Amino acid sequence: MCNKISQRLGVLKRVRSYTNDTPTLLYNAMILPLFHYADVVWSNSGSTLLTRVQRLQNKAAKILLRCPTRTHTIDVLNRLKWLSCSERHQLHKACMFYRIINGLAPAYLSNCIAPLEHQHNYQTRQKSRHGMFVPRAGNNMGKRTFSYSGAVLWNRLPQEVKGCASLQSFKLSFTKYLLASRTSANT
Numbered sequence: 001m002c003n004k005i006s007q008r009l010g011v012l013k014r015v016r017s018y019t020n021d022t023p024t025l026l027y028n029a030m031i032l033p034l035f036h037y038a039d040v041v042w043s044n045s046g047s048t049l050l051t052r053v054q055r056l057q058n059k060a061a062k063i064l065l066r067c068p069t070r071t072h073t074i075d076v077l078n079r080l081k082w083l084s085c086s087e088r089h090q091l092h093k094a095c096m097f098y099r100i101i102n103g104l105a106p107a108y109l110s111n112c113i114a115p116l117e118h119q120h121n122y123q124t125r126q127k128s129r130h131g132m133f134v135p136r137a138g139n140n141m142g143k144r145t146f147s148y149s150g151a152v153l154w155n156r157l158p159q160e161v162k163g164c165a166s167l168q169s170f171k172l173s174f175t176k177y178l179l180a181s182r183t184s185a186n187t
Helices: 003-014 021-042 048-066 073-080 083-099 146-156 167-186
Strands: none
Touching: 003 021, 003 048, 003 146, 021 083, 048 073, 048 083, 073 167, 083 146, 083 167
């Protein structure tokens, strides 16, 4: 997978000198789907593979902007308004949670998560903020599961992001939230 992305980045680097629009179109058509695939399939794997995929995304961003290879990656990603691989994974996981909560996902996925309203009758802050029950995880492998990591992610979100009326508005709001949190963390 990484070899396939590397080959396509070589093509992208050769094509970028012809016009300004062609490299962006080529990236969106030939390389971005591979990054989405890597995110969905390999996001719970070890950090070594994810680091390789992130480096390839950084390389693609620098090729598109014609930046030197030593340019700071956060600046390049911010200029393109791209999410990093881990941020993109958070976006996909949060979108799946949004679908499940709003009845837009298959019924079998609803069994993976449980709102706090169904756990107890006590009035807590998380319950009033439409929080999700976080299952117990005994080790790091358990913390990588969808039900655990998704519930933790969902519970961290501000109420204005959780309360979006449609999936499109949720995606946009969540992306803005991620970019804003990245910007505030770097200042």
